[in-house]
Amino acid sequence: METPSSLDSSSCEDSSLPGEEPSSSALSQALSRILHQLAVDQNTRRTKASQAAALQDLRGLIEAADCEGLFGCDDTLPGGMPSLLGRLARALEKAASPPKEQEGRDEHSGHPDVAERAVAVGTVFLQLLTKVEAAKNHPTCPMWGPGLGHVASSAYVFAVAHSSEHPWTSPGSRDMAREVLAQLLRVAGCASVAGLLVGEREDENGRLKAILALLQPELNKETWKNNPATKHVFSWTLQQVTRPWLNQYLEKVLPPSLLISDDYRTENKILGVQCLHHILLNVPAADLLQYNRAQVVYHALFNHLYTPEHQLIEAVLLCLLDIFPILEKGQHWKGGTARPTTHCDEVLQLVLTHMQPEHRLLLRRIYARSLPAFVKRLGILTVRHLKRLEQVIIGYLEIYDGPEEEARLKILETLKLLMQYTWPRISCRTVTLLKALLKLICDVAKDPNLTPEPVKSTLLEAATDCLVILDHCSQGQVKGLLAKIPQSCDDGKIMSCIRIVFEDTPYTGT
Numbered sequence: 001m002e003t004p005s006s007l008d009s010s011s012c013e014d015s016s017l018p019g020e021e022p023s024s025s026a027l028s029q030a031l032s033r034i035l036h037q038l039a040v041d042q043n044t045r046r047t048k049a050s051q052a053a054a055l056q057d058l059r060g061l062i063e064a065a066d067c068e069g070l071f072g073c074d075d076t077l078p079g080g081m082p083s084l085l086g087r088l089a090r091a092l093e094k095a096a097s098p099p100k101e102q103e104g105r106d107e108h109s110g111h112p113d114v115a116e117r118a119v120a121v122g123t124v125f126l127q128l129l130t131k132v133e134a135a136k137n138h139p140t141c142p143m144w145g146p147g148l149g150h151v152a153s154s155a156y157v158f159a160v161a162h163s164s165e166h167p168w169t170s171p172g173s174r175d176m177a178r179e180v181l182a183q184l185l186r187v188a189g190c191a192s193v194a195g196l197l198v199g200e201r202e203d204e205n206g207r208l209k210a211i212l213a214l215l216q217p218e219l220n221k222e223t224w225k226n227n228p229a230t231k232h233v234f235s236w237t238l239q240q241v242t243r244p245w246l247n248q249y250l251e252k253v254l255p256p257s258l259l260i261s262d263d264y265r266t267e268n269k270i271l272g273v274q275c276l277h278h279i280l281l282n283v284p285a286a287d288l289l290q291y292n293r294a295q296v297v298y299h300a301l302f303n304h305l306y307t308p309e310h311q312l313i314e315a316v317l318l319c320l321l322d323i324f325p326i327l328e329k330g331q332h333w334k335g336g337t338a339r340p341t342t343h344c345d346e347v348l349q350l351v352l353t354h355m356q357p358e359h360r361l362l363l364r365r366i367y368a369r370s371l372p373a374f375v376k377r378l379g380i381l382t383v384r385h386l387k388r389l390e391q392v393i394i395g396y397l398e399i400y401d402g403p404e405e406e407a408r409l410k411i412l413e414t415l416k417l418l419m420q421y422t423w424p425r426i427s428c429r430t431v432t433l434l435k436a437l438l439k440l441i442c443d444v445a446k447d448p449n450l451t452p453e454p455v456k457s458t459l460l461e462a463a464t465d466c467l468v469i470l471d472h473c474s475q476g477q478v479k480g481l482l483a484k485i486p487q488s489c490d491d492g493k494i495m496s497c498i499r500i501v502f503e504d505t506p507y508t509g510t
Contacts, residue, residue, distance in 0.1 A: 067135040086150025096121040098168035115170035122176035161229035310362040368410040412462040426473035445493035
């Protein structure tokens with residue numbers, strides 16, 4: 001069997017003398033042979049030596065070819081040389097793709113052979129783009145534009161797949177991929193990736209449509225795990241496109257985002273949720289409400305709240321807080337009757353149910369971090385959840401949360417907001433809340449060394465603010481209940497907090 005090198009050399013020698021540049025016909029035949037060889041190697045997983053030989057021959061051909069040969073007219077090819085270069089670029093991108101994800105395999109294990117192959121493929125892409133750049137200023141190469149159009153999408157996908165740290169990349173392959181992306185931007189005349197995707201000017205079309213079309217076959221239910229890099233290319237590309245361009249591609253980007261978020265692996269769920277969040281922030285509400293798209297996204301996110309992974313819960317809660325305004329645009333309260341419960345009510349109810357028995361500190365912090373935003377979102381309607389919120393607040397104030405005390409600080413912020421929004425219902429809870437706040441102040445003041453002093457000061461200040469607001473909500477009951485404390489307490493920090501309450505600083509929050 002002849003090697004790819006011998007096959008390509010013979011095809012060139014048939015139509016050109018030694019030392020001469022291959023003719024257009026000979027070049028297209030040689031490139032077609034290498035394209036076939038790369039396809040065979042990809043489909044049958046031939047030896048690395050066979051693929052390396054094909055890449056070496058391809059480098060030699062591109063180096064020897066002139067602009068007219070690469071970007072000239074060849075009537076013997078369907079679509080001409082630009083189409084052939086596009087198929088070749090796609091084959092190159094495939095040759096550098098990581099292997100399919102396998103059940104039971106550690107997806108974080110390295111693929112040094114893929115990284116090595118990516119360096120070789122990146123070299124070919126650089127050669128191609130360099131030829132395109134030279135052809136731009138060549139008067140007899142009018143087809144350089146279509147040539148770039150066919151090569152650019154595959155070069156972009158290759159560059160993004162290998163430019164970040166992944167199991168299939170190495171420092172060398174990442175540097176090569178970044179160099180390919182920089183060269184692509186330079187040749188395309190774009191100052192940024194966003195400009196390449198959506199166009200540098202309003203009247204200019206970018207390459208996002210072609211790139212999504214290239215990714216689409218690998219982003220359906222049956223194929224999206226065949227190439228582990230595809231989801232990262234899709235996610236990274238999506239993050240580069242913002243208003244007002246993203247809504248034009250909503251039908252292309254929403255289904256893959258939902259698909260990725262529905263996976264059983266936590267990191268895929270998080271990646272999908274991040275994609276959905278970006279879509280929510282950059283697509284008009286009217287487009288999201290059409291065909292119940294926002295409802296579909298909401299239910300997909302809501303189901304994730306039953307999982308115990310703290311990173312996923314954090315991503316989901318942030319996303320949900322941004323979908324509530326969109327969903328509520330379709331709801332109209334006509335007055336005269338009780339306001340209907342909202343999606344925010346539904347989520348807060350579930351969050352509070354999960355918060356009460358939760359003992360894992362990371363999850364407690366994430367839940368506590370989200371509560372102030374829920375209270376702000378519901379405003380006075382938080383009164384619907386007042387009893388459950390009271391139980392959660394008291395329970396969380398009792399538990400030490402580590403040196404930074406993030407959970408207790410967020411719970412104090414929540415309590416402050418809660419009293420401001422629902423102050424008519426607070427007076428009957430004065431004694432219970434006062435006991436919880438005083439216990440917290442005493443615990444923090446007498447803590448010998450666990451909590452840093454700046455954190456202690458912040459906690460005591462936040463708790464004192466809550467005491468002042470509670471006093472206003474109860475029409476001065478707090479002062480009466482604290483009246484005898486100075487007679488029996490000599491702790492300076494505690495008394496400092498009590499004195500602030502007795503100073504009766506005017507408060508306008510209610």
